[in-house]
């Protein structure tokens with residue numbers, strides 16, 4: 343009786359052990375989703391403004407998540423432009439919805455990042471302003 347119980351316990355233990363290995367190989371990879379550095383931008387922007395060049399990359403990460411990387415390189419003679427901070431506004435292209443000004447994170451001098459969950463999927467336009475000037479780029483978010 344006792345040996346049979348032990349044998350049953352061992353069998354259950356073995357099944358759990360084997361099951362863990364099988365689960366490890368077939369489970370949906372949670373790591374893949376969290377892999378942050380996305381290499382291919384959904385949309386890019388590069389425009390000369392009067393005080394320097396504004397560049398941006400939009401990454402539509404799925405599930406309405408968006409990451410925006412902004413770089414502003416002031417012209418060498420535009421000393422006052424070096425301290426400038428861009429403004430960012432997201433709006434839908436074909437809808438009369440209010441725009442969104444999500445918070446921006448300074449990554450290094452002249453480089454900012456925005457991570458934002460859009461309220462809905464669709465065609466969006468992001469406007470990036472420096473002083474009185476703006477540059478825009480459209481992208482699809484799903």
Ligand SMILES: [Cu+2]
Pocket residue numbers: 434437439462464
């Ligand atoms: Cu909308």
